[in-house]
Amino acid sequence: MTYSIAQAAERSGLSIDTLRYYERIGLVDPPARDSGGRRTYSDDDLGWLVFLTRLRTTGMPIRMMREYAQLRHLGAATAGRRKQMLYEHRASVRARIAELQSCLEVLDYKITHYEQIEHTFIEGITA
Template structure:
């Protein structure tokens, strides 16, 4: 038996439960080209594979980075185009990494300010009254 016949397949409801993504979002991802081709059952129902779930987990990480939907779709297109797009994919991911690092630096700075303020209040609960 081929691996494709023995692979676990998931319905859209099962994928929703496993990923937390709504069925509407999953259909939208497919419609805009963010999701690769999803197999269908003989009755036309979507049947997601473990590979699809892995892709959705990766897309979730890209969303967490703040990558735009347009860039995520572009990345998906490049993956489908094949190995000759490795350089362009890497550049897209490197740009995203630079953006993430910049956001981390901003958040680290904001965290330091919060920690300072919290420390001020911990030492002197009346310290913040002048700010009000």
């Protein structure tokens, strides 16, 4: 199965421009072309694109994604280093989640505070 750039964009959640941009900066290998010179993405290409969106969503900078892509390109010998990168990235994602959760507590506290103000206000009116 192959996909036009528009289909690849839709399925990966990236824009058409972003797909070409990622290719230009070496984040994705240039996909095959059809007889008219148009990009045709394979299922493998799609899988990689989707994985990239996960890395992006979790805040990995493009510079690091590119490093990962380059290691991947070098084949099985770099599997250990890639695993190490994912390990470290996973730790940073976990830390980020913890950070967000701690901020959530502050938000909860603030919201409770506002709710109390509201109650006082209503009681002030109806009393």
